[in-house]
Amino acid sequence: MSEKINCGNCGMLLYFGEEIKRRLYMRAIPDESAVLADYGDRCPRCGSSLSADSVKIEIKRRVVHES
Numbered sequence: 001m002s003e004k005i006n007c008g009n010c011g012m013l014l015y016f017g018e019e020i021k022r023r024l025y026m027r028a029i030p031d032e033s034a035v036l037a038d039y040g041d042r043c044p045r046c047g048s049s050l051s052a053d054s055v056k057i058e059i060k061r062r063v064v065h066e067s
Ligand SMILES: [Zn+2]
Pocket: 007, 008, 009, 010, 011, 012, 043, 044, 045, 046, 047, 048
């Protein structure tokens, strides 16, 4: 599973990678709010404040190509 976090206002990509819940298990990232805190809780493009409620979080199953 991969996870994508976009600004809810302008759509700026804030995070893309391994699902955070899984990284949580590996203790790489505590949770989504830590990702947002990396940006100072503000979108670097449009300046709107970031919170778990205002961003768009998309979790996708990894597509496996079989040959
Ligand atoms: Zn934005």
